[in-house]
Amino acid sequence: MKTLIGGAVAAVLGLIGLAVWFPAFLQILAGAIPIMLLLGGGLALYLGFDELKDTWKKEKEGGAKEGDVDEADKYKQEINDLKKEIEALKKA
Template sequence: MKTLIGGAIAVLLGVVGLAVWFNQFLVVLAGCIPPVLLLGGGLALYLGFDELKDSWKKEDGDDDAPQDDKIKIKTLEKELDELKKEK
């Protein structure tokens, strides 16, 4: 109940403050938007480039990976058979 009352008071004060200092709010908002866009765009570029590098690695290594896995599976199966024979 205390949280509900505290939240209602905070909302009321926020609305009153926004109404009283609306011009200053717009100045702060105008000052915050360009850095947020800059950081968000930089993050998007970094993640896109990282994804592109991963797709290049997958294209280069697709042919070798299944072959290596099949060889590993065969050697492990042989070792398993040998261990079963020892028992």
């Protein structure tokens, strides 16, 4: 209950403060938006370049390795064995 009352008081004070200092709020917002866009764009560039490097590395390696195919077959066989075991347990 204390949290609800405290949240309501904070919301009312925030609304009053926003109404009183609205021009200052707009000035801060006008200064913060370009900074956020710059940082967000830099992060997107970094992540995109990192993903591109990973793609280049996979292309150099020649895609999937022979061992990957063997592992996939091994896991498929294990899944089939487990399905058979489950069916046997259901019948018992």
